[in-house]
Amino acid sequence: MRVGGPIRSSLYLATMKDVGNDRADAAPAEARWGDDERGLVEAALGLLGIRNLVLAIHDPSFPSDDAEDIGRGSPNTDGGRRFLRFARDLGFNGVQLGPQGETSADNASPYDGTIFSRSTLSIALARLVEDGPSGALLRPESLREIVAGRPPGSEARAHHGHAYRAQRAALREAYASFEGRRRRDEPGELADLERRLDAFTRRNAAWLERDGLYGPLCAEHRSGWFHGWSGEPELDRRLYAPGPGEVVACGERRRALLDRYRDELRFYAFCQLLAHEQHAALRTVTAELGLKLYGDLQIGYSPQDAWAYQSVFLRGYLMGAPPSRTNPEGQVWSYPVLDPAQYEDASSGGLALVRARMDKMFDEFDGVRLDHPHGLVCPWVYAADAPDPLRAVQGGARLFSSPDLPEHPLLARYAIVSPAQLNRAVPRYADGWVTSLSPEQVGRYSVIFDTIARCAEARGRAISDVVCEVLSTLPFPLGAVLDRHGLGRFRVTQKADLDNPKDVYRSENAAPADWIMVGTHDTPPLWRLLDTWERASALGRQAAYLATRLAPSPAEEGAMARALASDPRALAQAKFADLFASPASNVMVFFADLLGMKEIYNTPGTVGDHNWSLRVPRDYERSYLEMRARGAALDLPRALALALRARGGAESVERGNLARRLERCPR
Known part of the structure; x- marks a missing residue:
């Protein structure tokens, strides 16, 4: 496969003339397509009206070179960056990553990660060994021991628990090296690293403090879930959401904890600095490649976020997934849901949390995928204290579309619609439960989406850079909100x-x-x-x-x-x-579909x-070409040629010429 520089499809579209099937006057226009495969792919995408061709892959799935592989992938490794170049050479112009939050040792799901802290598992340890911005803080032999100790088969399947423990030990060593050399007053790059750490800590103090304290408190109370904390002091469960008369006591307790765990908090900030700086370096790589980088804003909240921001969540209800075509029984998510009573003040409460999340996402990515946007417009909620959560989910209701349900009388205060706007002949999770909305009501359903749109504009992003994961169901209010912002859905x-x-x-x-x-x-x-x-x-x-x-x-x-x-x-x-x-x-x-994988x-x-x-298989470059030649992996030129021939229309001659060029691409 020959790979060359991109031939912009806009140039191709602007300069195409009356091109005949095999006429001599076809040559000048075809020359603008270029002779390389990527140039032909880009020309085809332009002629077909495809704005974005995005490869979806989560961080653990990236391949790593043998000398850097800890048993889990990362886009920050040399192997990860090489895979990004591979995707760009094929003609992809964007990459969709999964949620980037920190996860726990026993839960690999990125959709349960933190909303502000980045996953330290994606820190490329090789970057801590080499000279550079991180100051050679990790011994080469430590990295070699971690690589040698990775479980068998981890190049094909990530081993989350092992990688979590190995990464934590390596970061502890790097931090100890940093602190030891700092105390010895070693000059140079370490001094600069200390300045960056101090500036990063000040800039992100609002979430670093809360996230950093959660781990030590879990250890202190011997429970990884704050609802399971017991004993003294009882204030710890409500440290950032004090009850009546507890403000002073919570403040005093917080100051005491910050003093007690000062070194742990500094270590936490140190790891987060490394994770954020490596992500910033990744942004530079993808920009140079011409790849848009999409982040993923999960609808759920990690346990530490549920603890840290509990004051903005609705008491008594949790968010889940109602019965649907994909999940007929529904799903128990156990995620908190924002309290709509706090929507009025955009400077505090839930909307302030949404704005802080979106500002950070748009600072760190070119676009954002919204996971289950139903939860931002018409969340399905159920009683938090129900003895049978699955049954409670199945008997739940839409938060803003339940004006008179006997099973959920408390939801009437949040209803945007009236009883006359409901179709009682269908289940209340059905798309047609709400039958009509006034423009004012659409605006009320759209409060969070309007906040997201303002954040996008403030960061120089278009609303079209927001990707909405709407699957089999599209409730009427959600459809109205998407129409308000000109956004589409998933097919x-x-x-x-x-x-x-x-x-x-x-x-x-x-x-x-x-x-x-x-x-x-x-x-x-x-x-x-x-x-x-x-x-x-x-x-x-x-x-x-x-x-x-x-x-x-x-x-x-x-x-x-x-x-x-x-x-x-x-x-x-x-x-x-x-x-x-x-x-x-x-x-x-999705990467498995690209590479012909069945797992x-x-x-x-x-x-x-x-x-x-x-x-991604370690030998993906060789195996992909072999499988593509057999039709056992995505053959992008062949698929585009089929699409060009199918579209016909006024530009059918041009499409036919380009289709023939694509069909001649080597396999």
Whole structure:
């Protein structure tokens, strides 16, 4: 595969003239496409109206070079950066990372991480060994011992617990080295590191103090969950949310704790400085590559965030997922939900917390994925003290759409809609539960989204840089809020109901603002599904549908359907082509789908070491090219060629010329 500099598709579109199929006057325009594969891919994306082609991958899944691999991946390693270059060379112009928060030793889910502190597991230890901004704080032999001690198979599946313990020991050593050399008054880079640490601590004191204290208090009370803290002092559970008459006592207790755990807090800030500086360096790398970097704003809160900011959360209720097409039983999330009574004052309470999160996200990323945005507009809530949480979730309600429910009388005070605006003939979690809204009511539902939009504008981001993970359900209020801001939803085509022409996951039902994908981190890879479809004799139905979407003319549909039904790998390429032939202008590909992998990354609702652990194979560059040649991995030029031929229209001649060039790309 030849890789060269990018040929901007805007240039191609602006200079294209009347290009004939094989005429001599086609040469000048085709020259502007370039001879390299990436140039052709970018030209095709431009001609198809694809604004963003984004590769989705979470931090643990990145490959690492053998000498730096601790048993878990990171985009900050040399191997991680090389994978980013690989993605850019293929034609991707963006990368979607997962949530970046700190997780606990026994929970690898990034969606349970902290909202401000960054994961220290993504710190590349090799950067602490070499001379540079971090001052060679880690001994080379320490890194070699960690690498040599990683569990077997960790290059294919991350070992969270082992990596957590090894990383913590390495960071302790680095911190001890820093403090020892600082006390010896060694000049140079360490002095600069100390200045950066002091400035970072002052700048981020609001969240560093709270996050830094949580761990020592958990150890002191022998429980990792603040509701389980017992004994004296009782104030610790409400340290940042004092009850009546407790303000002075909580302040005194906090000052005592800050003094007692001064060194632990400094160590915490030191680790966070390293994590934030390495992320800033990653931003420089992705910008130089021409990759937009997307962050992921999870809807949930970590235990320390639930403790630290409990004063802004609604008492008596938790947030979960209602029954849906994807999860018929619903899901118990146990996440706190912002108290709407505090929405009036944007300078404090929940909206201030939202603004602080979004400001940090837009400072650190080019765009932001909103995880389950229902929770920001019309959260599904259930009683926090219910003895059977799953049953409570199934009997829950929408926080702002429950004006007169006998089971939830307390929610009436937060209702935005009246009883007359409800359709009692459908379940109250259904999209059509709310039937109409006035502009004023839409504005009330949109309070948090309006805050996000203002944060984006203040940081020089467009609202279109906000990605909304709306899946099978789109409640009427959420749809109205998305329309208010011109935002789209997700279209996950592997879930499409081929018997329902109006199904939300069918590609022809997408809108330009939508994000379309074959699968996500929560679904099986396409290559695994092919086996399932083949066993269930479902390839024919998939092929027939894809032929209606991709055949250049109705007369060719039958032949295409038969060809795809007889060749699962060709059908897979057509499934990818369907994304690019849709009206959506944003395409996302999960890394397992790109590389032809069949292993599952996450099975929703399950807990275990196997979840959140799948990694890019160490030999991905070789294996990808071999598998692509066999049609067993995403062949981007081939998929784009199929999409170009399917689109036709006034530019069909140009599309045909480019399709032929793409089909000639080496495999």
